[in-house]
Amino acid sequence: MAYSFPEEVLEHVFSFIGSDRDRNAVSLVCKSWYEIERWCRRRVFVGNCYAVSPAAVVRRFPDVRSVELKGKPHFADFNLVPEGWGGYVSPWITTLARAYPWLEEIRLKRMVVTDESLELIARSFKNFKVLVLSSCEGFSTDGLAAVAANCRNLRELDLRESEVEDMSGHWLSHFPDSYTSLVSLNISCLGSEVSFSALERLVSRCPDLRSLRLNRTVPLDRLANLLRRAPQLAELGTGVYSAELRSDDFSNLVGALAGCRELRSLSGFWDVVPAYLPAVYPLCSGLTSLNLSYATIQSSELTKLISQCHSLQRLWVLDYIEDSGLEALAACCKDLRELRVFPSEPFNREGNVSLTEQGLVSVSEGCSKLQSVLYFCRQMSNAALLTIARNRPNMTRFRLCIIEPRCPDYITHEPLDTGFGAIVQHCKDLQRLSLSGLLTDRVFEYIGTYAKKLEMLSVAFAGDSDLGLHHVLSGCDSLRKLEIRDCPFGDKALLANAAKLETMRSLWMSSCSVSFGACKLLGQKMPRLNVEVIDERGHPDSRPESCPVEKLYIYRTVAGPRFDMPDFVWTMDEDSALRPS
Amino acid sequence: MGLEKAKESPEVDANPGSSLEEITELRLGLPGENRGKSGTKRGFSKTVDLDASAVGRDDEANNSPVGGARVKDEVSGAAKPPAAKTQAVGWPPVKAFRKSVMKSCKYVKVAVDGAPYLRKVDLEAYDSYQQLLAALEKLFSCFSICNYASERKIVDPANGAEFLPTYEDKDGDWMLVGDVPWKMFVESCKRLRFMKSSEATGLGPTTQSACTSSS
Numbered sequence: 001m002a003y004s005f006p007e008e009v010l011e012h013v014f015s016f017i018g019s020d021r022d023r024n025a026v027s028l029v030c031k032s033w034y035e036i037e038r039w040c041r042r043r044v045f046v047g048n049c050y051a052v053s054p055a056a057v058v059r060r061f062p063d064v065r066s067v068e069l070k071g072k073p074h075f076a077d078f079n080l081v082p083e084g085w086g087g088y089v090s091p092w093i094t095t096l097a098r099a100y101p102w103l104e105e106i107r108l109k110r111m112v113v114t115d116e117s118l119e120l121i122a123r124s125f126k127n128f129k130v131l132v133l134s135s136c137e138g139f140s141t142d143g144l145a146a147v148a149a150n151c152r153n154l155r156e157l158d159l160r161e162s163e164v165e166d167m168s169g170h171w172l173s174h175f176p177d178s179y180t181s182l183v184s185l186n187i188s189c190l191g192s193e194v195s196f197s198a199l200e201r202l203v204s205r206c207p208d209l210r211s212l213r214l215n216r217t218v219p220l221d222r223l224a225n226l227l228r229r230a231p232q233l234a235e236l237g238t239g240v241y242s243a244e245l246r247s248d249d250f251s252n253l254v255g256a257l258a259g260c261r262e263l264r265s266l267s268g269f270w271d272v273v274p275a276y277l278p279a280v281y282p283l284c285s286g287l288t289s290l291n292l293s294y295a296t297i298q299s300s301e302l303t304k305l306i307s308q309c310h311s312l313q314r315l316w317v318l319d320y321i322e323d324s325g326l327e328a329l330a331a332c333c334k335d336l337r338e339l340r341v342f343p344s345e346p347f348n349r350e351g352n353v354s355l356t357e358q359g360l361v362s363v364s365e366g367c368s369k370l371q372s373v374l375y376f377c378r379q380m381s382n383a384a385l386l387t388i389a390r391n392r393p394n395m396t397r398f399r400l401c402i403i404e405p406r407c408p409d410y411i412t413h414e415p416l417d418t419g420f421g422a423i424v425q426h427c428k429d430l431q432r433l434s435l436s437g438l439l440t441d442r443v444f445e446y447i448g449t450y451a452k453k454l455e456m457l458s459v460a461f462a463g464d465s466d467l468g469l470h471h472v473l474s475g476c477d478s479l480r481k482l483e484i485r486d487c488p489f490g491d492k493a494l495l496a497n498a499a500k501l502e503t504m505r506s507l508w509m510s511s512c513s514v515s516f517g518a519c520k521l522l523g524q525k526m527p528r529l530n531v532e533v534i535d536e537r538g539h540p541d542s543r544p545e546s547c548p549v550e551k552l553y554i555y556r557t558v559a560g561p562r563f564d565m566p567d568f569v570w571t572m573d574e575d576s577a578l579r580p581s
Numbered sequence: 582m583g584l585e586k587a588k589e590s591p592e593v594d595a596n597p598g599s600s601l602e603e604i605t606e607l608r609l610g611l612p613g614e615n616r617g618k619s620g621t622k623r624g625f626s627k628t629v630d631l632d633a634s635a636v637g638r639d640d641e642a643n644n645s646p647v648g649g650a651r652v653k654d655e656v657s658g659a660a661k662p663p664a665a666k667t668q669a670v671g672w673p674p675v676k677a678f679r680k681s682v683m684k685s686c687k688y689v690k691v692a693v694d695g696a697p698y699l700r701k702v703d704l705e706a707y708d709s710y711q712q713l714l715a716a717l718e719k720l721f722s723c724f725s726i727c728n729y730a731s732e733r734k735i736v737d738p739a740n741g742a743e744f745l746p747t748y749e750d751k752d753g754d755w756m757l758v759g760d761v762p763w764k765m766f767v768e769s770c771k772r773l774r775f776m777k778s779s780e781a782t783g784l785g786p787t788t789q790s791a792c793t794s795s796s
Contacts, residue, residue, distance in 0.1 A: 078671030135676075161678055189678065191703065293679070346673045346680075376673065403673050434674075460672065486669065 004032070011040050020045050042066060047505050049087060049111065050530065053559040054095035065104045066130075067096060071111035073508045073553055074458075075483050077135065080510055080551070082536060084566040086112075089136075093117040097124035105130035112136070118143030122150035130156040140165035141190075148174035155208075158186040169194035169217075175202055184211035188237050188268065193217040204229040210262075213237030216270045221249050227256035236260070238268030241276060241295075254279045267291035267316075274301040284308035288335075291316040293342050299325045299353075307332045313369075314338040319355040319376060326359030330366025338372040339363055346376070346403060357384035364391040372397040379410040380437055385419025389426035398423055399434035405461035405486070408438040415439055421446030424454070431478075434458040444468035448475020456481040466493040473497035483508040490548075491518035498526055506555035510534075514552050517545035522554070523572025530557050531572040532565070540570065687767060693721050693744065693775040704767045710759055714746070721775075744775040 014037055017023055027037040043066040044057060058064075071087025089111045096103055103125045113136045121128065128151045133139075141164060147157065148171060172194040175182075182202065187194065196218070203209060209230050218226075218239025227233070245253070253276070257263075263283050272295045287309045292302065299322040306315065306325065312333040319341055321329075329336065341359070345352050357380045363370060364387065371394050380402050389395075409416055416437040424430060424447050433454055435443065439462035447454065448471035455478050463469070470493035472482065482504065490513035501507055516533065523531040533540055534551035561571040687704040700720050707713045746758035750769040758766070758773070 075671065077676050078674045079677070080671045161676065191706070193701070342679060343673065343675065346675045376675075401673055405669065405672065458674075460674075461669075485671070 007032075007036050010036050014040055018043075039063065044068070046070070048555050048557070049089070049092065050559060050562050051505070051555060051557045054092045056558065058095055058099035062099070063102070064100050065102060066107075067092075067100075067103065067105065068107040068109075069111060070109045073483065073506060074110075074481070075485065075508055075510070076110055080485065080508075082534065082566075082568060085534065085569060086562065086564055086566075088112045088564055090114060090117050093120050097121070101125065102127055104128060107132040107134070108136055109134040110136065112138040113143070115139050115143035115146070119146040122146040125151075127153055129153055132156065132158040132160070133162045134158070135161045137163040141167045141169070141171040141192075145171035145174040148172065148179075149176065152176075152179060153181055154179075155181055156184040157182075158184060159189050160186050162189050164190055166190060166192040168192055172202065173198040177201075177205070180205050181208065182206040183208050184235075185209070186211070186213040186237070187215050188213045190215045191217070196222050200225055200229060206230075207232070209233065211235035211265075213267060214239040216240050219243055220253065220276065221245060224249070224252045224256035227260055231259045232262055233260050234262050235265040235289075236263055236268070237291075238266070239270070241269045241272040243273075243276075245276065250276065250279065254282070258282045261286075263287070265289035265291075269295040272297055274298075277301060277305055280305070281308060285310055287312055289314040293318055293340070296320065296344065303328045309333060310335075312336055316340040316342070318342050318344045319353050320344055321359070322354045323356055323359040323362065324354070326355075327362045327366075330362040334367060335369060336363070336367040337369050339367075339370065340374040341376055342374075343376040343401075343403060349404070351378045357381055360384070361387050361391075364388040368392075369394070371395055374399045374401075374434075376401045376403060378403050379407070380416060380419070381409045381411045382414065382416055382419035382422075383409075383411065385416065386422040389419075389422040393426045393428065395423070395427040396429050397432040398427065398430060399432065399458070400436055401434065402436040405436075406438045407436070415443070417443040417446065421450070424450040429453050432456045435462055436460060438462075440464050441468040441471070444471040448472050451475075452477050454478055457483070459484045459487055461486045463487045463489060466490050469493035470496060473500045479503075480505045482506075484510070484512060486511040488513055491515055494518060495522060498522055498529075501526065501529055501554055502556050504556065506553065508551075508553050510551040512552070513548045515546045516540045516543065516549050519549055519552060520545075520572050527573075528556055528558065529554055530561055533570045533572060534568060535570075536568045687770075689748075689770055689772050691717060691720070691773040691775075694777045694780070696721060702773075704770060709763050710766075717773075717775075743778040745778050746773065747776050748773045 010033070014023075014026060017026060020043075023037060023041060027034045038060050039062060041061045042064055044061055044064050045068045046052060046057065047070050049069045049071050069089065069092060071089070072081050072085060075081060076085070087110060089108055093106075096106075097120050101124065104127055106121065106128075107130070111133075113133060118139055121131070123146075131147060131151075131154070136159075139162075144157075144159075144164070147154065169190075169192050175198075179202075183206075194215070194217070199218075200222075203212065203226055210233060212226070212230065212233055213235070214223075214226075214237055216239055220239065220241055220243040223238060227236070243249075257279055260283070264287060266280060266283070266287060266289070269292055274297050277297075284305065285308060288311055290306070290309060290312060291314075292305075293316040295302070295318065298320055302317065302321045303325045306312070306317075306321075307328050310332060313335050314337060315329065315333070317325075317340070321341065326341075329339075339360075341355070355377055357377060360373070360375050360377070361384050370392055373395065374397075377400075380400065408414060409419070417440055420433075420435060420439070420443050424433070428450075430451055431453060433447070433451065433456070435458065441464045444463060444467070447457070451457075454476050457472065457476070457479065459482075466489055468487070469484070469489040472479070473493060474497055479500075484507075487509075489509065494509075494514055495518055519531055519533050522529070530553075532553045532555075533549045534553060535549050537543070537550065540547070540549065561573055565571070688701045689704055691700045691702055702713070702716060702720070704713065707716065747755050748758055748766070748770045749772045750756050751771065755774070761769075
């Protein structure tokens, strides 16, 4: 065609387009754009590893440098997904190893990773740079040793929150002496000691090291040595922050910390002893991120620290901070964007700290940039939620967990429908919402009506009837992920909104009222959904069709049913016969 | 057939026989009508009975016998002993690794007679003697634990030598592992030693069989 751009020009233009959504849009313009785009896409994100087969990915995108995959549904974090459900990365690694010799980055979340896969990664990709294993499991330090030994260009090794079988700390010593390219290391989830001398030597010879998150076994008295070898650090996760430090050890630590002038992010602080906290005071004014969610210290100590952090943008902290500490936060940290308050004693019915809805209200008043909240507390009121909503219409992520299920407004004893209704009404850009407390179908009506930008919704112990689910599925235009537990939602709403499910990534429902018969029907009618029934009571045929299933996981896919399921998972499909593993 | 229309009118029920009216019948009254109280019927006291010793979920929401469903080991992260309060699984939604925040780390040295070096384990990471010994079996590949629950024997498969699990308690006394409830053991144990039974004088098979089962 005389009037089309040369490919090279288009390719050059496309190289400025990074976001997946934009890339996908580009590829839909016409066949030649599709072709050009697929050859120059370098990064692929698969939000559900079962939505597409690895073969299909490599067939479409022949030259990818970065792959990100997610496996288990989010509720797996809370033990709702039984062991063995799936999320195996092995078939992906095998395929990627064959197709992308120049692959540089692999990021996995909630997947089962084996040592064999790690060894294959270590062997297959000569220019491998980034390995992020977030909330993964199934591998041991032997696999890490293979990566350390073979990946000469490795920049980033991040094991955040993964469950690693700890054979020993010797794996770290497998980084050869010639290896100097480490930029980011996160081993905070590991249980066993790594060799401190190997760690020190590693840190010494890697001048580009910017992020170092140690594990709990690194004692405080070794920290100074490490920091002196890496004054360029921007992010530090300490090891255990307690010891019996002699005064010169302590001043050594103070000096070493002060020498790290680029430090912007601190975390770790296990078993923190308040007496040693002042060592970090000189850094406070520059800190933008502070994770104190393991620091079991009282409000006054926390407040002293936080009040000096005038540049703070992100704070993760235990509820020991109490309302008073949050008031100080509101007064001192005007740049705060994200706040997470975790429960120190989540399984005590009684509260142990003076943290109430008031703390969150204070922060919502004082911190005008606050947009992301995760807050565990024991009481809430509609009035407080309304205040928060009015204060912070710029809120984009709001996750509230009132610890007692079905807890009403503690002042009026009403459900919290209007409070959450205010949140969705005022916060027009809300992307993520987690509900808790006593809630009727009404809250879902509000959500369906107002939450037009909502992408992810988490619901527990809420609602009265199918109408609740129907409101959400029919009203939330941007919904991608919906996860529900212990709600009286059943067949009607699900079947009436079957088509909606193809516009979403996934739906999880556990301890609800969806019958086996409805699951079968859905599976029959919707070939591009995998409708997985998860039931540990045995084959669903052994119970009446009207019997609700334990758990249900529905996701859209172009890969068809999977074949790696354990014996308590069944995919409902077109044959209306069960497809056992 | 209903589903082809589903794109335009998602209310169409895939179930033949039901209609749009059915769904709108369920609709709440006009906005402003007070419905608030009806929700409180399902009071939380029924759902989460925190005084009951039975571990399980109350499925008032659906009428199926799901209460009998197997509850995973980490019931909301609470320790396995039934003395823990009844909790819904996975509630409150706190990730597993966070639950260990409140636990103090209890690392103790573990020595095995004849092994070239000692190891350390975090006793707080386990809920029972069985779990601890299984983990130690992995750490020290030189022995295997034969049916600890019944036989309570720890042997080196290479030469059949038997080991006795002992520990030093707060008072400095060397005790045989397994006599006291697990929690008490964690509290008082300072270090562990697997003693070759040939060296153990005054402790014989009779003492082993007198061990209480893991609590």
